[in-house]
Amino acid sequence: MAAASGKIVQNVFVSQCYQQNENTQSQGGRDYYFSPFPRNSLPSPLGKLAWAAPSMQLQLRTLFKPHSHFSIQTNFHCNASASATAVPYLDKTSFLKLQNGSDIRGVAVDGVEGEPVNITEPVAEAIGAAFAAWLREKKKADASQHLRVSIGHDSRISAKLLQNAISRGLAGAGLEVVQYGLASTPAMFNSTLTKDEAFLCPADGSIMITASHLPFNRNGFKFFTNAGGLGKADIKDILEQAADIYSQFTAESLSNSERKASLSIKEVDYMIVYTSDLVKVVRKAAGNIEKPLEGFHIVVDAGNGAGGFFAAKVLEPLGAITSGSQFLEPDGLFPNHIPNPEDKTAMKAITKAVLDNKSDLGIIFDTDVDRSAAVDSTGREFNRNRLIALMAAIVLEEHPGTTIVTDSVTSDGLTSFIEKKLGGRHHRFKRGYKNVIDEAIRLNSISEESHLAIETSGHGALKENHWLDDGAYLMVKTLNKLAAARASGKDGGSKVLTDLIDGLEEPAVAVELRLKINQNHPDLKGGSFREYGEAVLKQLENSVGSDPSLQKAPVNYEGIRVSGYGGWFLLRLSLHDPVLPLNIEAPSNDDAVKLGLTVLAAVKEFAGIDTSALNKFVGAP
Numbered sequence: 155m156a157a158a159s160g161k162i163v164q165n166v167f168v169s170q171c172y173q174q175n176e177n178t179q180s181q182g183g184r185d186y187y188f189s190p191f192p193r194n195s196l197p198s199p200l201g202k203l204a205w206a207a208p209s210m211q212l213q214l215r216t217l218f219k220p221h222s223h224f225s226i227q228t229n230f231h232c233n234a235s236a237s238a239t240a241v242p243y244l245d246k247t248s249f250l251k252l253q254n255g256s257d258i259r260g261v262a263v264d265g266v267e268g269e270p271v272n273i274t275e276p277v278a279e280a281i282g283a284a285f286a287a288w289l290r291e292k293k294k295a296d297a298s299q300h301l302r303v304s305i306g307h308d309s310r311i312s313a314k315l316l317q318n319a320i321s322r323g324l325a326g327a328g329l330e331v332v333q334y335g336l337a338s339t340p341a342m343f344n345s346t347l348t349k350d351e352a353f354l355c356p357a358d359g360s361i362m363i364t365a366s367h368l369p370f371n372r373n374g375f376k377f378f379t380n381a382g383g384l385g386k387a388d389i390k391d392i393l394e395q396a397a398d399i400y401s402q403f404t405a406e407s408l409s410n411s412e413r414k415a416s417l418s419i420k421e422v423d424y425m426i427v428y429t430s431d432l433v434k435v436v437r438k439a440a441g442n443i444e445k446p447l448e449g450f451h452i453v454v455d456a457g458n459g460a461g462g463f464f465a466a467k468v469l470e471p472l473g474a475i476t477s478g479s480q481f482l483e484p485d486g487l488f489p490n491h492i493p494n495p496e497d498k499t500a501m502k503a504i505t506k507a508v509l510d511n512k513s514d515l516g517i518i519f520d521t522d523v524d525r526s527a528a529v530d531s532t533g534r535e536f537n538r539n540r541l542i543a544l545m546a547a548i549v550l551e552e553h554p555g556t557t558i559v560t561d562s563v564t565s566d567g568l569t570s571f572i573e574k575k576l577g578g579r580h581h582r583f584k585r586g587y588k589n590v591i592d593e594a595i596r597l598n599s600i601s602e603e604s605h606l607a608i609e610t611s612g613h614g615a616l617k618e619n620h621w622l623d624d625g626a627y628l629m630v631k632t633l634n635k636l637a638a639a640r641a642s643g644k645d646g647g648s649k650v651l652t653d654l655i656d657g658l659e660e661p662a663v664a665v666e667l668r669l670k671i672n673q674n675h676p677d678l679k680g681g682s683f684r685e686y687g688e689a690v691l692k693q694l695e696n697s698v699g700s701d702p703s704l705q706k707a708p709v710n711y712e713g714i715r716v717s718g719y720g721g722w723f724l725l726r727l728s729l730h731d732p733v734l735p736l737n738i739e740a741p742s743n744d745d746a747v748k749l750g751l752t753v754l755a756a757v758k759e760f761a762g763i764d765t766s767a768l769n770k771f772v773g774a775p
């Protein structure tokens with residue numbers, strides 16, 4: 155990559171939220187009203203010290219109705235700053251509550267009833283400083299050694315404030331900070347691998363500011379080194395350190411960090427590097443043709459997240475026509491649909507775009523582009539089991555016999571497709587993208603070859619791509635197939651992809667019902683929802699054991715998976731929430747109801763479980 159194309163700006167001032175001198179700003183045809191008021195001008199009865207930094211709070215009032223799944227009021231405060239006049243007391247437990255598996259997630263925008271802000275600017279700054287300490291330890295770097303961290307964000311309205319706050323924490327700890335602005339999660343990991351000083355790469359560590367598909371008021375952080383994404387234990391460690399750092403914040407230290415940060419923060423347009431790498435992969439697969447997708451019409455739906463780049467920076471340089479693409483402009487209020495390929499409305503939107511535009515293929519991403527799905531020219535979706543089948547077919551052509559690791563809610567039809575039709579092995583593991591990726595890495599380490607770890611959620615990671623779950627890279631693999639077919643004279647548009655999943659058996663009925671555990675119910679007797687959920691699962695296991703028409707799955711890594719009535723069900727504990735998700739697949743509605751009734755019989759003895767969704771499904775009162 156030519157050095158000239160790298161945009162590096164030094165000395166970025168990091169205390170402002172957007173443009174503080176403007177009172178209104180028009181974006182995408184709607185108006186936002188910014189009512190800045192200094193954070194240090196209000197009294198602070200609860201906080202232990204006054205916030206002295208001269209930055210602004212941003213109040214955002216919107217004139218349009220955001221997407222209906224968000225139950226919101228009309229006034230939001232960009233970031234954290236409901237309590238921005240002070241740094242309120244926060245104990246270690248409050249920090250640890252921000253852990254969500256291997257990510258940090260919380261509320262960053264005020265204004266949604268019952269959801270107080272818990273990722274404030276000082277919290278983000280403390281997390282930045284804690285990551286700096288963690289990284290020094292990990293890289294065994296002493297204070298004199300130069301470490302560099304890249305930071306990017308998705309389209310959320312709190313992104314810039316959090317980017318600046320976390321940058322202050324890192325820079326205050328003496329690290330070099332490189333801000334990428336709008337970026338994708340996979341690009342951030344990539345920046346730890348790229349070797350190009352013109353773009354200040356490689357980064358020793360990287361941070362993506364995102365809360366994936368969650369509502370607009372949430373935000374969070376994902377962390378990477380060149381060894382991949384940080385795991386649960388690392389996140390806990392960082393949050394514990396952040397709590398200690400936070401407890402030592404003083405007005406003086408916060409304003410010092412702001413001054414120090416303004417000296418050491420740089421900006422780079424790294425997405426140039428990331429997207430040109432994707433373009434190169436497709437060109438190579440087609441035999442080094444400059445425009446291997448010439449004549450293909452491919453529409454992209456970025457759901458107003460960070461994935462809009464894919465149309466102009468990947469597809470168009472490859473020669474594809476992208477007219478009819480939608481929701482490419484970043485808009486952190488996600489007014490059109492949830493940016494989530496698991497969401498039915500989102501899939502309907504991209505399917506409609508494909509059919510309306512008579513295009514060859516549709517591609518849809520989640521907010522931070524680590525997940526994706528596609529739609530063929532007839533409107534058939536490649537998501538969930540079908541996306542896994544498609545990727546398995548592609549990977550097994552390249553690596554015959556390899557093991558495909560998936561999450562636990564995959565179908566029986568997928569297993570027989572992978573094993574009987576494709577000649578691979580299906581290793582159905584647990585839910586959670588990090589779980590499937592780590593399991594694939596573990597299998598390789600014990601000499602079982604695996605090249606693909608993929609979830610029904612649309613997270614998919616390939617060994618050839620450093621085990622990074624990259625929605626854009628998954629789509630590049632499908633583009634390779636289109637381009638290679640065209641290069642070899644076959645011209646059937648997306649049929650080349652549809653044909654790859656020919657023979658995949660699909661159930662007539664497939665449902666997921668999420669049974670909530672009421673954590674405050676007396677039946678929990680003060681115990682945790684996890685213990686309660688485990689007791690429910692045990693009860694179900696016992697009842698299944700005494701029913702001859704049901705068979706427990708011989709190998710199963712989470713929850714209770716049972717076959718019967720020509721189908722199956724899986725009841726398990728959610729990875730994060732006080733919820734027991736129930737997946738049922740069956741050849742008919744009657745069979746699905748029979749499976750549902752089995753679960754209901756066991757679960758209804760537990761008064762702390764909300765079975766209303768299941769009652770409705772089986773037609774019980």
Ligand SMILES: O=P(O)(O)OC[C@H]1O[C@H](O)[C@H](O)[C@@H](O)[C@@H]1O
Nearest residue numbers: 585586587611727728729730735
């Ligand atoms: O266990 P659940 O509530 O279904 O959530 C499980 C999902 O949680 C997050 O969204 C992770 O990113 C996914 O990898 C995972 O599959």
